[in-house]
Amino acid sequence: MKLYEQVFWFTSFAIFVFFVAYTLTTLALIAWSLYEIGMVKIEKGELFTPPERRRRPGVTVVAPAFNMQPIIVECARSFLLSDYDPLEVVIVDDGSTDGTFEALEEWFDLVPLPVGDRFAIETAPIVGISVSRRDPRLRVVRKENGGRSDALNAGVDIAGQELLAMVDGDTLLDRDALKRAVEAFAADPDNVVAVGGTIRIANGVLIADQQVTEPRVPVTGIEATQVIEYLRGFLGGRVAWSAMNGLLIISGAFGMFRRDLLRETGGLSKETLGEDMELAMRFHHQLPEKRVVFAADATAWTEIPTGLGPLRGQRVRWHVGLFDNLRLHRKMILRRRFGAVGLASLPYTLAFEVAGPLLQVAGYAILVVLILLHRVSWWYVAAFFVITLLVGQLQTAGALVIEETGFRRYRTRDLTLLGLWSLAELFWYRPITAWWRTWATFLWLTGRRPGWGTIPRGAAFEEQPEVASAPLPR
Amino acid sequence: MSEAKQGWFLAIADGVVLFLLLVNVLLFAEVYVRRLRQKLRTRRAREFRAHCEQVLAELDPATRMHDPAWLRGQLASFDELERPIAATMLIERLRPLSDEERAHMLAALRDAGGLDLVVSRTRSRMPWRRALALRTLGWLGATEAVPVLLERLSDSSLHVRAAAARALGRVGDPRALEPLGGLFRTPGRVEGGIVYDSLVAFGRAAQPVFAGALRSPLESVRVASCFGVAEVSEPDETLALLEPLLGDGSGPVRAAAARALGHVGGPRVPEGLARATRDELSIVRAAAVGALAGFSEPRASELAENALLDADRETVVRAGETLVRLGSTAQGWPVERARVLASLGAL
Secondary structure (H helix, E strand, O other): OOHHHHHHHHHHHHHHHHHHHHHHHHHHHHHHHHHHHHHHHHHHOOOOOOOOOOOOOOEEEEEEEOOOOOOHHHHHHHHHOOOOOOEEEEEEEEOOOOOHHHHHHHHHOEEEEOOOOOOOOOOOOEEEEEEEOOOOOEEEEEEOOOOHHHHHHHHHHHOOOOEEEEEOOOOEEOOOHHHHHHHHHHHOOOOEEEEEEEEEEOOOOEEEOOEEEEOOOOOOHHHHHHHHHHHHHHHHHHHHHHHOOOOOOOOOOEEEEEHHHHHHOOOOOOOOOOHHHHHHHHHHHHOOOOEEEEEEEEEEEEOOOOOHHHHHHHHHHHHHHHHHHHHHOHHHOOOHHHHHHHHHHHHHHHHHHHHHHHHHHHHHHHHHHHHHOOOOOHHHHHHHHHHHHHHHHHHHHHHHHHHHHHOOOOOHHHHHHHHHHHHHHHHHHHHHHHHHHHHHHHHHHOOOOOOOOOOOOOHHHOOOOOOOOOOOOO | OOHHHHHHHHHHHHHHHHHHHHHHHHHHHHHHHHHHHHHHHHHHHHHHHHHHHHHHHOOOOOOOOOOHHHHHHHHHHOOOOHHHHHHHHHHHHHOOOOHHHHHHHHHHHHHOOHHHHHHHHOOOOOHHHHHHHHHHHHHHOOHHHHHHHHHHOOOOOHHHHHHHHHHHHHHOOHHHHHHHHHHHHOOOOOOHHHHHHHHHHOHHHHHHHHHHHOOOOOHHHHHHHHHHHHHHOOHHHHHHHHHHHHHOOOHHHHHHHHHHHHHHOEOOOOHHHHHHOOOOOHHHHHHHHHHHHHEOOHHHHHHHHHHOOOOOHHHHHHHHHHHHHHHHHOOOOOHHHHHHHHHOOOO
């Protein structure tokens, strides 16, 4: 056999092994997640709501804001509308140039406070700290531009409560989201150091009084497919990783942390594009005996890209961030001391998140070559595609069963829509995301960094005609 | 590739495809079956609610029970779906009632044999059903169920143990004080916050438990006790018990004592609290400065203004907030003064 044929067959074999391993692993994760969610149901029942408590740890919600003038007041109000008490909200204006701070100042009647000169975490210079006369629970930090991590670190620095919830400026929290996340800390106060919530897609939902009143699945393929992807990722994956204390990421859109540990460990890293993942991994690395958990019932809603361009930018950034973090925390890989993180999560990430896209792209390339050489067996191709399609559907179906068992947030027609878009996913979404991730791998290996890019914001929060009360304005 | 090999491959592929197809169909069917079942359950629950409303109306304090035998029959006929709905509806009815009204409902339920039914559900196989039964007993204030509630403090389910502790707090029977006090002093079996809430529900009767726990070797217990003392004691007693804690060896305990004193508030700033605004630990200073907002004495503003010069930013921000809070309730708006100080470069 010639060398190129050996390479060809070896690659094909690797793809086959990868495919089988990936299928079995993801299905095992989904089954485990389903078991966990089912156990919670058995334990707490359908009607469970977080109990009222007389004394709860205080929570500071920290939200960075950069040029969010049109929506910043409503966002701040939505955080203050949470049913959690004691609550404090810190909005960090990261050097906005569009009047973000002025909008807050006008609405909330801000009063400047002395800045002080001691900083637990180094950030870009702080211009001012203000407190609201209209609602003294609101603090606003105004600083020079330094990026998302820097802005969050400034918020961490002045947060006054025991727990700190990091959210994106345009995240919508369910009114009881903070309560439910705090319950995860209360269940094991000595060991839980960070809690991540479920992120759901805000595109297409109905909103009233800064609350998602009716979750709906957007009709366009690019958005609906991301809804499926998020459901699989959060409900089908993170529940199981959390159960084995192997959760590698707490989404930047909504995560809760112990403030003291956050300060002691230096806040968010500015060295990586995946600062949210880096933080969770750092907790595992520095405090391997502690737990990073996922609270599936604590929900935040966020807007996702509606076009291929912004989606590409987001995915390339995430993937480069993943490489950054794997490099930073490579010493945990296959080390027993780090438990499930070292022995399961990181090997899984390396095999399926890092190598996976490369093998996928190689598979497509081989297929094209075989077609060009007229050496393709169409039976093989058909069998492979049908099996891949069914495996993908199986993952989607598993995630939908978990959603139905635990949460039941979507309408029946939305579930059907998700099932249908999931059928099409194999033919367009998976190949292009695999290609973007391969491109991100190339960028990282060659030392190039993608820009931050922007996702056009606000479209998801447009007023819906069916809803009487005011949604977040543009 | 030989025909033989291809046949072998395709046979396996056929099998895999069929298997995956079957599992897919089953899972998607499961989604829709669950959805359908939920719809039916919702409809049945809606119909049952109307019926249950009539049954529970018989227990109302304003209603004279017409026929205990009829009520007994109705309660006994509830099935697995209906019982939790009935329990939840009963709790909702009990929630706004006074103690006397609850006692009336409890007596009516007892006559109809409903209490025995609820007690029997505390041994259900499903933890959530046990927990719901315990919650119901708690809301009913059923003192005769205290032994059952105490027994459930050692249930295998954490959630059921928590429900039992909470219910004991609601019933408020003195027999529960010691076991709850024990759980409070040695946390672990039941979540500390829930035991704390249950003890606070006892009111003044729980004061010795909290006061005793102020001497606990466990820092977290001393911290919680500070707030517990403030919740259940008279202001003078609180001051007498907590001011010494402002000199505790642990910073979090000193901070908790300061915050608890702030919750109680009063006309005069305690001397210990004033000293705590100059504590060596910034978390204590910040807590003490924040607590000043609870005191109406002009000295509170002075101390907060002094804290604007603190080296710790958290303390400074807390001082500003305290001034804002004091300004909105007392002698005006002191932030202009802070601005002047800032403009002089004093901050």
